[in-house]
Amino acid sequence: MTDSLKMQNVTYKRGMKTILHDVTLTLAPGKIVGLLGENGAGKTTLMRTITGSAKSRGAIAVNGTSVEAERKRYVSFSEQLRGFTDNTKLSRIVAFYETVYADFENERFHEIADFLQLDLSLKLAALSKGMKEKLVIALTLARRTTLYLLDEPFSGIDSMSRKKIINSIIQWKPENATMVISDHYVSEIAPILDEIVVVKDQTIYTHRKADEVREEFHIGIEAYYESLYERGNDND
Amino acid sequence: MNFDDKVPIYYQIENHLYHEMIAGTLKPGEKLPSVRQLAVDVTANVNTVQRALSEMIAAGIIESKRGRGNFVTMEVEKIEQLKVKLVTAQLAQVYDQLHALNLSDEEIMTSLQHYIQQRGQSK
Numbered sequence: 496m497t498d499s500l501k502m503q504n505v506t507y508k509r510g511m512k513t514i515l516h517d518v519t520l521t522l523a524p525g526k527i528v529g530l531l532g533e534n535g536a537g538k539t540t541l542m543r544t545i546t547g548s549a550k551s552r553g554a555i556a557v558n559g560t561s562v563e564a565e566r567k568r569y570v571s572f573s574e575q576l577r578g579f580t581d582n583t584k585l586s587r588i589v590a591f592y593e594t595v596y597a598d599f600e601n602e603r604f605h606e607i608a609d610f611l612q613l614d615l616s617l618k619l620a621a622l623s624k625g626m627k628e629k630l631v632i633a634l635t636l637a638r639r640t641t642l643y644l645l646d647e648p649f650s651g652i653d654s655m656s657r658k659k660i661i662n663s664i665i666q667w668k669p670e671n672a673t674m675v676i677s678d679h680y681v682s683e684i685a686p687i688l689d690e691i692v693v694v695k696d697q698t699i700y701t702h703r704k705a706d707e708v709r710e711e712f713h714i715g716i717e718a719y720y721e722s723l724y725e726r727g728n729d730n731d
Numbered sequence: 732m733n734f735d736d737k738v739p740i741y742y743q744i745e746n747h748l749y750h751e752m753i754a755g756t757l758k759p760g761e762k763l764p765s766v767r768q769l770a771v772d773v774t775a776n777v778n779t780v781q782r783a784l785s786e787m788i789a790a791g792i793i794e795s796k797r798g799r800g801n802f803v804t805m806e807v808e809k810i811e812q813l814k815v816k817l818v819t820a821q822l823a824q825v826y827d828q829l830h831a832l833n834l835s836d837e838e839i840m841t842s843l844q845h846y847i848q849q850r851g852q853s854k
Contacts, residue, residue, distance in 0.1 A: 525778065526778070527776050527778075658774070661774060662771060662774065665767070665770050665771050665774065665775075665776070665777065666767070666771055668777075670777070682736065685734075685736050686734045686736070686740055686774060686775055686776075687774065687775060687776045687779075688776065689776055689778050689779070705740070706739040706740055706741055706779070706782075709736070709737060709738060709739045709740070710739050713737055714737055715735075715736030715737045716736055717736065718736075718737075
């Protein structure tokens with residue numbers, strides 16, 4: 496089967512500053528992958544190089560396609576709805592997504608929105624942080640595609656909302672699609688991850704199977720992640 | 732389900748299902764929920780649940796019937812064996828801990844009997 500994502504020697508600079516250096520990463524189909532790293536490590540930038548909104552050097556293929564315009568079709572990225580004014584009704588946003596994305600499935604969206612208890616008659620300004628995040632998740636998952644990128648979907652929301660979002664991921668991620676979830680707070684999502692990818696020192700510091708870490712080191716994902724920083728300080 | 736993050740998740744799911752079989756919540760010959768439903772029930776990844784089921788199929792505790800789903804084995808002896816195995820594992824832990832306190836086998840027996848009696852009275 497074609498890899499969901501294949502990045503080879505990807506480098507991204509902002510001005511003189513190197514944000515990502517020589518990133519090589521392959522993700523198989525059907526996985527849930529935790530993208531871990533400190534704030535500012537380059538997790539969001541990595542996602543933006545995949546969608547093409549950050550111009551990088553190197554090769555990136557999604558579902559075997561490296562042509563940028565085509566590649567975008569296979570990626571559903573959790574955008575933060577910055578383009579919409581506070582006055583916009585949620586139903587208008589949904590209609591917009593339906594127009595822009597050919598793979599956006601209206602019925603699927605409503606199933607997810609029901610599950611997450613979203614009220615589509617509300618305006619964007621009326622949403623709490625947790626509700627807004629749920630809307631983003633529903634919009635992202637309503638597209639039926641190959642690669643899903645969720646950028647910190649759990650930051651600043653209560654644990655009940657977090658659980659709901661996690662359950663919606665388990666229920667609606669298409670079987671062969673791969674999902675990358677970035678987070679700097681690991682423990683809540685650890686049980687649902689197949690693999691972890693750690694971004695550190697401007698590159699992919701490690702990429703491992705989650706249960707392999709548990710089996711090999713007898714420690715949790717969070718403890719393992721923290722240990723990388725303790726060890727890293729000696730040879731930096 | 733609350734997982735211990737230090738232990739492989741597939742292993743914990745396996746144990747969870749074994750417990751249900753021994754307790755009788757899952758009966759011999761009963762059909763298991765779909766993989767995705769199980770994943771939602773325990774809040775784990777579909778692949779991890781599949782791995783747990785594969786291990787159980789290999790152990791002969793679950794039978795996979797093509798196109799029909801997964802079923803708990805009809806062979807009651809296999810579930811009995813499983814029960815013996817799990818009980819032994821629990822007993823071993825208690826025994827080792829008591830032994831480490833320098834209790835003789837006889838003392839362990841007496842304390843255990845004593846404990847069960849007291850438990851019975853306080854119910």
